[in-house]
Amino acid sequence: MNGFGGFLLRRAAGTLITLLAVSVLVYVVFYATPGNVAQITCGPRCSPEQVHQVAAQLRLDDPLYLRYFHFLQGLFVGQDYSTGTSVEHCAAPCLGLSYQSDQQVLTLLLAKLPVSLSLVAGAMVLWLVIGVGTGVLSAWRRGRLSERVLTVLTLAGWATPVFVLGLVLMIVVCGELQLLPFPQYVRFGDDPEQWAWNLLLPWLSLALIEAAAFARLTRSAMLETLAEDHIRTFRAYGVGERAIVGRHALRGALAPVIALNANNVGSAIGGAVLTETLFGLPGIGQELVHAVKVVDLPVVVGMVLVVAFFVVIANAVADVLYALADRRVVLA
Amino acid sequence: MSLVEVTDLTVEFGALHAVDGLSFTLEKGAALALVGESGSGKSTVAGALLGLHRDTGARVGGSVLVAGTDVTAASDAELRGLRGAKAAMVFQDPLSSLDPYYAVGDQIAEVYRVHTRASRRAARARAVEVLDRVGIPDAARRARSRPHEFSGGMRQRALIAMALACEPELLIADEPTTALDVTVQAQILDLLHTLRQENGLGLLLVTHDVGVAAESADDVLVMRHGRAVEHGPLRRVLAAPEQPYTRELLASVPRVDAPRTAPAEEAGETVLEAVGLRREFGRGRRAFTAVDDVSLTLRRGETLGIVGESGSGKTTLGRMLVGLLEPTSGTIRYDGRAHSGVDPSVQMVFQDPASSLNPRRTVGESIADPLRAKGGQDDRAVRERVTGLLERVGLEAAHHDRYPHEFSGGQRQRIGIARALAADPRVIVCDEPVSALDVTTQAQVVALLDELRRELGLALVFVAHDLAVVRQVSDRVAVMRRGQVVETGPVDEVYENPRDPYTRQLLAAVPALDPEVAARRRAARREPAPA
Numbered sequence: 001m002n003g004f005g006g007f008l009l010r011r012a013a014g015t016l017i018t019l020l021a022v023s024v025l026v027y028v029v030f031y032a033t034p035g036n037v038a039q040i041t042c043g044p045r046c047s048p049e050q051v052h053q054v055a056a057q058l059r060l061d062d063p064l065y066l067r068y069f070h071f072l073q074g075l076f077v078g079q080d081y082s083t084g085t086s087v088e089h090c091a092a093p094c095l096g097l098s099y100q101s102d103q104q105v106l107t108l109l110l111a112k113l114p115v116s117l118s119l120v121a122g123a124m125v126l127w128l129v130i131g132v133g134t135g136v137l138s139a140w141r142r143g144r145l146s147e148r149v150l151t152v153l154t155l156a157g158w159a160t161p162v163f164v165l166g167l168v169l170m171i172v173v174c175g176e177l178q179l180l181p182f183p184q185y186v187r188f189g190d191d192p193e194q195w196a197w198n199l200l201l202p203w204l205s206l207a208l209i210e211a212a213a214f215a216r217l218t219r220s221a222m223l224e225t226l227a228e229d230h231i232r233t234f235r236a237y238g239v240g241e242r243a244i245v246g247r248h249a250l251r252g253a254l255a256p257v258i259a260l261n262a263n264n265v266g267s268a269i270g271g272a273v274l275t276e277t278l279f280g281l282p283g284i285g286q287e288l289v290h291a292v293k294v295v296d297l298p299v300v301v302g303m304v305l306v307v308a309f310f311v312v313i314a315n316a317v318a319d320v321l322y323a324l325a326d327r328r329v330v331l332a
Numbered sequence: 333m334s335l336v337e338v339t340d341l342t343v344e345f346g347a348l349h350a351v352d353g354l355s356f357t358l359e360k361g362a363a364l365a366l367v368g369e370s371g372s373g374k375s376t377v378a379g380a381l382l383g384l385h386r387d388t389g390a391r392v393g394g395s396v397l398v399a400g401t402d403v404t405a406a407s408d409a410e411l412r413g414l415r416g417a418k419a420a421m422v423f424q425d426p427l428s429s430l431d432p433y434y435a436v437g438d439q440i441a442e443v444y445r446v447h448t449r450a451s452r453r454a455a456r457a458r459a460v461e462v463l464d465r466v467g468i469p470d471a472a473r474r475a476r477s478r479p480h481e482f483s484g485g486m487r488q489r490a491l492i493a494m495a496l497a498c499e500p501e502l503l504i505a506d507e508p509t510t511a512l513d514v515t516v517q518a519q520i521l522d523l524l525h526t527l528r529q530e531n532g533l534g535l536l537l538v539t540h541d542v543g544v545a546a547e548s549a550d551d552v553l554v555m556r557h558g559r560a561v562e563h564g565p566l567r568r569v570l571a572a573p574e575q576p577y578t579r580e581l582l583a584s585v586p587r588v589d590a591p592r593t594a595p596a597e598e599a600g601e602t603v604l605e606a607v608g609l610r611r612e613f614g615r616g617r618r619a620f621t622a623v624d625d626v627s628l629t630l631r632r633g634e635t636l637g638i639v640g641e642s643g644s645g646k647t648t649l650g651r652m653l654v655g656l657l658e659p660t661s662g663t664i665r666y667d668g669r670a671h672s673g674v675d676p677s678v679q680m681v682f683q684d685p686a687s688s689l690n691p692r693r694t695v696g697e698s699i700a701d702p703l704r705a706k707g708g709q710d711d712r713a714v715r716e717r718v719t720g721l722l723e724r725v726g727l728e729a730a731h732h733d734r735y736p737h738e739f740s741g742g743q744r745q746r747i748g749i750a751r752a753l754a755a756d757p758r759v760i761v762c763d764e765p766v767s768a769l770d771v772t773t774q775a776q777v778v779a780l781l782d783e784l785r786r787e788l789g790l791a792l793v794f795v796a797h798d799l800a801v802v803r804q805v806s807d808r809v810a811v812m813r814r815g816q817v818v819e820t821g822p823v824d825e826v827y828e829n830p831r832d833p834y835t836r837q838l839l840a841a842v843p844a845l846d847p848e849v850a851a852r853r854r855a856a857r858r859e860p861a862p863a
Contacts, residue, residue, distance in 0.1 A: 229428035236382050236423075237416030237443040237494065247442075251433045326433060328480050 007323055015316040022308045023075075027068050030301050031058075041297045043100040054099055057081050071096070095302035100294060105302035108287065113306070115185055116283035119206065119275065120268045122199055124261070126207035127214055132257060134211065135218020139226065140245045150215070157212035166205035166278045173201060183279045202279045206272060210264055217260055218253055225252035254325050262318030266311030270303065333400065335360045335502055335534040336381065340394035343376050343385060343558075350376040352558035353394070360501065363528060363535035365545035365566070368555035369581075369770035370741075374538045377555075378506045381536065382421060383411045399501050417447040420495035424507035426487035430479040436490045437463065437475025444497045462493040466523060484642075485516035492523065499531070506538045513641035514799065518841035521547045522854055540770065542585050543843030546570060547850045554578050567847055584775040586800035588842045591824055592807075600632030602668070603758050603791050604653065604678065609662035611648050622648040624815035625662075630759060635785060635792040637806030637823065639799055641838075645815040650763045650795045654680045666759075676702065679752035683764035685744030689736040695747045696722075696732035702755040721750040725780060742773035749780065753788075761793040766801060778805055799842050803827055811835045 031037060038055035039046065046054070059067055073079060074094035081088045081097055090097065095105035138150040174182045183201050186194040225231065226249045234244050273285035284303060291299035323329040336358035343351040351373040358364045366374040379385055383403045385392050396403040399418040401410060415421075423429040431439055440462060441455035450458065456475070464471035466489040479487055488508060495503055505524065509517035525548060527533055537548050545552055545566065552569050554561040554577070562575045573579045611623040623645040630636050640646045651657040653664065655674040663670050666677060679702075682688035689698050699718045703709060709717070719729040725746040736744055745765060752760050762781065766774040782805060785792050796802050802809055803823055810820040811832065819832040830836045840857060844850045 229423065229425060230431045232384070233421075233423060233429045233491075233494075234431070234439075234443070235415070236384060236421045237446070238412035238414070239416075239443065239446050240412065243442075243446075248431050248433075251431070327478060328432065 004323070004327075007329075008320065011316060011319055015312055018312050019309060022312065023072070023305060024068065026301055026304050026308065027071060028064065030297055030304075031067065032064055037297070040295055041099055043294070043296070046099070050099075057097075095305065096298035098296055098299045100296045101299075105298050108299060109284070109302060109306060112282060112284045112287045114187065115276075115281050116269050116272070116285065118188060118195065118199055119202055119272060119281060119283060120265055122196075122203040123206040123210070123268065123272075124265055126203050127210040127264070128257075128261065130207060131211035131214025132218050134215035135222065135253075136245065136250060138215065138219045139222035139249065140241070142223065154212045154215045157208055158216070160209060162205055162209050162274045163278050165208060166201070166275060169201050169205050170279075183281075185281050202275050202281060205278075206268065206275045210268075213264075214257060214260065217256055221253035221256050222249045225249040228252070251325070255322055258318045258321050258325065262314040263311075266307075266314040269310045270307030334358060334397075335362070335399060336536065337397040338377070338381075338394070339396075341377065341380060341396060342391075342393040343373070343380055344391040344393075345389070349558050350390075351380065354555075354558070354560055355394075356553055356560070356563060358502075358534055358536060361528070361532045361534055362551065363537065363549040364551045364553060365537045365539060365549035366553050366555055367539060367542055367545050367581075369540060369772065371557075372555040373558035374540075374555050375506050376558075378421065378504050378536065378538045381502075381504055382415050382419060386411070413447070416443050416495075416500070417498045418500050419502040419504060420498070420500040421504040421506065422488070422491050422495050422508045425511050426484060426491050427479060427511075429491055430487060432479055435476045435478055436482065440475075440490070440494045440497050443494055447498045458497060459493070462496045463490065465496060466490070466493045467519075468493070483516075484512050485519060488512060488516075488520050489523065492520075492527075496527070496531070500533070502534045502536065503527070504536045504538070507540065508537070509544060510539070510541070513797065515641065515837060515841045517544070517843070518857060521843070522857060524548055525854065541843065542570075542582065542771075543845055546845050546847055547843045547854075554581065570845060570847070580772060582845075584771040585845065586771075586774070586778075586798070586804045587845065588800040588803055588827065588839065589844075590803075592804060600789070602629050602631050603666065604630040604793075605665040605668070606653065607663050607665075609649065609652055609659050609664070611645075611652060611657060612660045621815050623652065623659075626810075626812075626815075626817050627662075628810060628817070628820070630791045630793060632758070632791055633785065633789050634807045635782075635794055635805050637802035637809040638793060638795045638812060639797065639802045639809060639838075640812035641797060643814075644812040646795045646797075646812050647763055648815075649812070650680070650761045650793060653759075653793060654678050654761050656680070676706065676755040677757050678759040678761065679755055679757040681745070681748050681752050681760060681762040681765045684768055685741060685748045686736065686768075688748060689744060689751075691736050694733045694735055695739070698736075699747065699751045699754055702751065706755070717754070718750075721753055722747075724753065724784075725750045726776075740773070741769050742777060745769065745773075745777050746780065749777075749784070753784070757790070759791045759793065761795065763795045764797065765794070767796060767798060774801065781805065799827075799838060811838070 038051045038058060038060055041058065042051050042054040059070060074090065074096065076092055078092040078094045079090055081090060090104055093106065095109065098105055098108060101108065134150055134154060138147045141147045170182065173179050180197060180200065183198045186198050188195045222245070231244060231248055234248055270284050270288055272283065273289055276283040276286045284307065288300070288303045291303060334357040339355050341351055341354045342349065354377060356364065366377060368374045380392060380396055381398050381403065383406065392404060398414060401414045401418070403411065403414070406414065430436065437456060437459040440459035441452070444450060444455045444458050460471045460475050463475055468474050468486060468489055482490060509520050512520060521544065524535065528535055535548065537545060539545050549566050551564065552566045553563040556577055562569055562573065562578045569578065570582065573582055607627050609623055609626045610621065613620050613622055626649055628636065638646045638649060648657060652659050655672065655678065658672065665671060666675060689695065696718050699721055700714050703714050703717060719732060722729060722731055727743060727746055739747065766777050769777060778801065781792060784790055794802060794805050806823045808821065809823045809826050810817045811826065811834065812818070813834050819826060819830065819835045826835065827839065830839055840853055844853060
């Protein structure tokens with residue numbers, strides 16, 4: 001197990017370095033852009049005095065690397081923003097201030113994050129169950145009618161835009177059949193049952209489309225494994241097809257599924273804009289689009305960093321799962 | 333009733349008749365070897381005994397009775413009841429034949445539970461028991477290891493343990509030792525022999541290696557193009573083959589105990605010299621010395637054989653000699669000059685002719701590469717030279733514009749040799765040049781190399797794991813183990829009077845073509861081997 005501990009340590013170090021590199025990149029891309037950064041950050045309705053104050057708070061006179069270190073310092077120990085008359089403390093992890101909405105970026109973020117996490121967590125469970133299940137089934141029933149039907153459904157799912165599927169679901173389930181009320185975000189802490197009922201349609205419409213990719217990936221990975229020599233061994237020893245597909249072939253197909261899932265989870269946290277907009281979910285995706293539209297730089301930088309954080313963490317978790325699924329990874 | 337009764341078996345894959353009207357029987361406790369070259373249909377027969385061609389699109393005709401089960405007519409459930417329980421199969425490549433994700437013991441336990449409905453605990457205990465039976469040391473602990481943590485020989489033992497788990501009456505072994513080193517091969521063959529004696533197992537052994545058959549079987553069935561060529565008691569077939577093909581096959585098998593047939597040349601001046609060659613891979617704690625202080629000389633007109641088991645460093649040494657790998661330390665001299673990097677005068681022929689030729693280019697273009705690299709020749713001259721080379725290695729001018737996949741394995745190796753000759757080399761390093769080829773083809777390629785050596789005054793380095801082939805082609809031989817040369821000298825001297833204990837151990841492990849000798853050697857191997 002010593003080898004596995006070492007592997008975890010190496011992986012954690014790699015994750016940390018990646019996160020730092022991402023933060024440098026994001027910071028430089030947004031703050032080293034040409035133009036009056038203070039004016040852009042403050043917003044179009046700012047008076048010259050306010051712009052001046054923002055420039056001071058952003059320390060625009062300092063060289064870029066010092067500003068970046070200052071930003072990092074804010075992340076780890078917090079920092080104070082002087083507004084001339086009072087001092088506003090931004091506790092760690094401080095992502096900066098949004099001058100346009102007059103709020104700390106972190107506060108904004110914390111209001112949106114639970115929505116996005118709720119959406120993605122539920123959808124992930126669904127897309128894994130539906131996608132991997134469909135993939136296993138179509139690998140098992142390969143060449144038969146049921147597989148062909150599944151393939152057509154999968155392709156249809158893949159080709160459907162999320163807003164079409166979401167709209168159709170809403171019209172049918174909420175409008176025609178009146179099985180559910182039109183979705184409205186309810187916080188988990190307030191009423192878990194209503195939380196789930198209201199998120200059911202967003203989960204379904206996001207998951208069904210992602211599930212199509214998982215179904216295809218699972219199917220092809222399983223067919224590949226099924227062609228390997230060790231599958232032949234177990235057939236030659238009288239092991240039933242169900243155990244061969246479910247135990248041996250699925251195990252071999254897990255690695256690519258884990259990798260794809262990490263990518264999807266990471267990007268859906270900041271990227272499920274369409275689903276969020278369609279169902280009126282005030283998540284990170286929507287907020288990010290809004291911030292980009294009004295050029296609220298601190299919010300954009302903060303959100304992009306947080307989304308990147310989730311992508312990197314999701315991939316690190318995937319690597320560890322990967323190693324648990326296949327111990328040979330640890331040796332490499 | 334016989335253990336196996338095969339009557340008029342045919343197996344067709346599309347238009348290919350893989351097996352064509354084959355009949356044989358195998359009595360309880362007896363051993364039959366199916367011997368043939370690649371494409372003879374021998375493995376297809378092995379699969380047919382367990383009904384493995386069902387649902388694969390192959391058409392199977394005739395009747396196959398195994399341990400009382402009519403394989404061609406049985407239901408899927410009856411077939412599963414046969415597989416593993418009454419007849420169990422051992423495959424060629426023990427690494428890919430086990431599931432990489434599960435512990436070895438668990439895989440054996442799974443098979444045991446399919447057939448016995450035993451509890452998990454009882455199945456695990458059984459797995460440990462059979463692993464111990466096949467000689468896995470510390471079986472209770474090693475049962476929890478995954479296949480990649482086992483050596484090649486241990487993996488094959490584990491597969492045999494899986495086969496034994498349900499105490500079958502028939503063991504089908506499809507090239508069980510082909511992927512293994514010769515000393516490990518001897519251990520596995522000895523194990524199969526012991527199991528037959530002690531458990532009364534019937535054995536159907538599929539092999540391309542007549543020596544392996546001679547070690548293990550009572551009867552032999554020689555196959556070619558899906559048909560039986562000759563079938564009879566092993567002793568009789570080996571001593572007095574009746575069919576011309578059997579005679580040709582036996583004549584092609586290189587003998588480790590026969591002196592070299594080709595006339596020895598008067599060796600000329602030294603063309604290649606290596607002094608204190610050493611090569612490491614990896615760094616720090618993972619550093620591994622593949623070749624450790626090897627010195628050798630090669631003279632014009634002679635063949636130096638380098639023989640060793642996998643991991644002995646022979647391929648690394650070969651690559652350093654042609655300059656494909658830089659030595660970590662030591663020097664290589666061509667014609668007395670210190671040298672590094674590749675040089676036209678030292679060429680290489682690779683093991684796998686299929687993957688060492690670019691599949692998207694015609695063979696003529698591949699052979700012309702060294703000529704074009706040298707430059708100074710127009711297209712017509714290059715084409716003429718390539719055509720000459722093709723004819724020189726026994727191919728035809730018309731082959732110039734064909735692609736590698738249109739050729740057989742032996743022809744592809746000839747193309748590889750032609751490409752090596754194109755640069756007018758003085759030395760050719762051949763890395764396992766014939767180990768991917770059937771014995772009859774092997775003999776032809778070996779003869780070609782020998783002819784080229786004599787006519788062109790080439791010096792050859794012949795790297796191989798096959799002791800018999802090395803004896804056939806070499807003037808001098810170097811035996812490698814763990815990166816070092818343990819013994820070197822004139823080939824007959826080393827083979828007749830090996831001084832190093834490891835050389836003796838290697839030679840004792842080579843399967844003998846004579847069953848009597850094989851039995852004597854097997855008894856000798858039971859004595860503790862030198863470390």
